[in-house]
Amino acid sequence: MDGHQRDLYLYERLNAKVLGVSMDDVTTNKYFAQSLWLEFPLISNTLAWMGKAYGAYSDKPPFAPDGSLLTFGRLTVVIDKKGIVRYAKKGSPNNQEILELLLKLGKEFRGK
């Protein structure tokens, strides 16, 4: 997350918005954001539908058979201005890859 915050000035130049999503509650996210000086919004998705919708669970449902809550796996998703998912990758975010893709998308949308 602090990597995205470090690159926020580049994302802004690319007209990209960063959103973080977690299953933690609002209070937990607020303190987490403060600890990393994050300036972009964190979504508190306690019902976990976003993780399910974007495949953060892989083949696992958000709840285990015994009813206990599973946590999100790490997933980075890039959605273009038409709402199309252009990139989805699990694991630690690769900011270089994301920046290069955003530049490519920026050029695509500007017809360059």
Place this chain on the structure above:
Amino acid sequence: MKTRIRPGLALGLVVALSVITGLFLGGCATMGFEKPKSALTLTDRGTVIYLDKYEFKRPPSDWQLLKNLEGGDFELGFLKIEKGPFPSQSTFIYDDAPFGSSRDLETRAKQYCTRFLFNSGVLPDVKKQDNVQLWGQPAIAIYLEGENPNRDEKARSMVYLVKMGDRIISFALTQWRSMQGTFDQEAFTQFETFVQSFKFLKKSFRENFEDELKKAGL
């Protein structure tokens, strides 16, 4: 009855084995088992070049090169292990994306220090902080010390945070000792030589990326 090997036959066997071994080892060279190329290339200026990216004065040979593997927390470094009953060591680290996100040096220094040696159980205190220049760039030199009595360990560090255009990079030396041990000032002198001699031979990804953004009118 014992079987005796005739001396002539024994010599023949040794020669045959030598030829076979020779053929096998000779085959290895052609099969790609070559010594990996060193990441450091010596120059005639008394410096070394690291992967065509950076040039610097290498610390003495008892400092081992630490290479960043994919996903590592630093770009490159050196490690010196002290012999003795306690696992004492010293490390130099160059990090092109140090912890924190502010592009203001003073603010970044505050952010950086909240996580420095975070996982070691040592909570270092800032003993001194100076605004300095490094290769003509604005920088902050931070001197830190901390202890972890549970592990009978203490650490002393020196950190440079350097402003390079829109980025801030860092160099850090940390020396670990037992609580009764003494810090080695020579390592700090060697670190200073390493940092002062450090040159960037290539633009970083982000510097190149900013050029691309300008070209694209973004």
